[in-house]
Amino acid sequence: MTIIYLVVFGFFxxxxxxxxxxxxxxxxxxxxxxxxxxPFLQPFIDIVKLLGKExxxxxxxxxxxxxxxxLLGLAGVIAVSTILWVNQFFAEGFAGDWIVIIYLLTxxxxxxIIAGFASGNPLASLxxxxxxxxxxxxxxxxxxxxxxxxxxxxxxxxxxxxxxQTTGIFAGSISGILAIIVAILCVQAKLAxxxxxIPEAETEIVEGPLVEYxxxxxxxxxxxxxxxxxxxxxxxxxxxFGGMRLNGINLLWTVLEYVGxxxxxxxxxxxxxxxxxxxxxxxxxxxxxxxxAVAVILALNGL
Amino acid sequence: MSLKLKAxxxxxxxxxxxxxxxxxxxxxxxDCLTPRFDIERFGMLLTGSIKxxxxxxxxxxxxxxxxxxxxxxYEQVPKPCLxxxxxxxxxxxxxxxxxxxxxxxxxxxxxxxxxxxxxPPKPEAMIAGIVKLIxxxxxx
Numbered sequence: 001m002t003i004i005y006l007v008v009f010g011f012f013x014x015x016x017x018x019x020x021x022x023x024x025x026x027x028x029x030x031x032x033x034x035x036x037x038x039p040f041l042q043p044f045i046d047i048v049k050l051l052g053k054e055x056x057x058x059x060x061x062x063x064x065x066x067x068x069x070x071l072l073g074l075a076g077v078i079a080v081s082t083i084l085w086v087n088q089f090f091a092e093g094f095a096g097d098w099i100v101i102i103y104l105l106t107x108x109x110x111x112x113i114i115a116g117f118a119s120g121n122p123l124a125s126l127x128x129x130x131x132x133x134x135x136x137x138x139x140x141x142x143x144x145x146x147x148x149x150x151x152x153x154x155x156x157x158x159x160x161x162x163x164x165q166t167t168g169i170f171a172g173s174i175s176g177i178l179a180i181i182v183a184i185l186c187v188q189a190k191l192a193x194x195x196x197x198i199p200e201a202e203t204e205i206v207e208g209p210l211v212e213y214x215x216x217x218x219x220x221x222x223x224x225x226x227x228x229x230x231x232x233x234x235x236x237x238x239x240x241f242g243g244m245r246l247n248g249i250n251l252l253w254t255v256l257e258y259v260g261x262x263x264x265x266x267x268x269x270x271x272x273x274x275x276x277x278x279x280x281x282x283x284x285x286x287x288x289x290x291x292x293a294v295a296v297i298l299a300l301n302g303l
Numbered sequence: 304m305s306l307k308l309k310a311x312x313x314x315x316x317x318x319x320x321x322x323x324x325x326x327x328x329x330x331x332x333x334d335c336l337t338p339r340f341d342i343e344r345f346g347m348l349l350t351g352s353i354k355x356x357x358x359x360x361x362x363x364x365x366x367x368x369x370x371x372x373x374x375x376x377y378e379q380v381p382k383p384c385l386x387x388x389x390x391x392x393x394x395x396x397x398x399x400x401x402x403x404x405x406x407x408x409x410x411x412x413x414x415x416x417x418x419x420x421x422x423p424p425k426p427e428a429m430i431a432g433i434v435k436l437i438x439x440x441x442x443x
Contacts, residue, residue: 037341045313048310053381056379203351214381
């Protein structure tokens, strides 16, 4: 049964939905810029094309680490999405799975850091060190914001958080709204989207940690990023909007919530310039941590 | 046609390489990405890293300094890849045909798949050239 959950839900469903989400992201970006945008199947074609290309391993790179880093990141995303799917539709969570998810969500960033340092390229090393600083910056407000539903539900199980929201969703309370604002900006940094695409900065350090990757290894990294683009909004929906409900009119609400979160992320991405790494750290440790702390205090007082 | 080639033609990511051009062709390449032409409709993206590229857009007159870099970069492109020579300079050296600094045209250095003449070629001409390239590779 575990295998079915891992392969069917953790990998295939998440990959397909993630690639569709990345098409939504690219299409909305194109519309914001008054362009037409790519066709619907474009993300799938990109992955198939990359799988058919040659993998170039740079001379200064560590071969084993260079090739295993993308798989590590993909494994992390598959684990997170499996836990989320299983909690959402089969009610088979375990005590403390919230903590496991928070831990596993750093694995993709970790794999990017390893990939950059294993590439033996100065631009990749620069990207990796920036990614490291960014992880340190956004983790504190992200965990504080994620703590709000836990306090509201008096449970550290995802299943408990979902049960507590059958009467009223956390997004309806003041603490919930503050936590969502912080969480969406942290998700922006987790996905390395503008204004927090400092580690990848295509015009500055050409894609950062991914600069030396080509062929199937790059395909796995792109798949990992696209899956993360589905997993993070899904996690927010579970924590703040009472999860995905597929019966009757609720299906429409679920789709609207999901597309809404993705569209907000994309619009933030398209209307902001890239900030410097010191500005990003100051932003997350200053105002964002403050807002998240206020949200936690409000949640403790039952608001 | 194999699936590999079909996917390649549906999502050619272009890398833009200037071998000493006057920047006119480079600006016209960037025009292809603007809302008026929008080549992302055909799945084309401008990549920053040579390792992500499928199509190499070469501009400029291939002077002695840049020929070495051109060869190095050509070896780094993951194969299969396609080469497009943009502008009169890459095709026949144009104005610089008598220059001491431009020994040979581009196709004497690396294999070229399609030539797009013009000084600089219009974005429409570039898109027409890419369409011909896709027909040529897809047909064979």
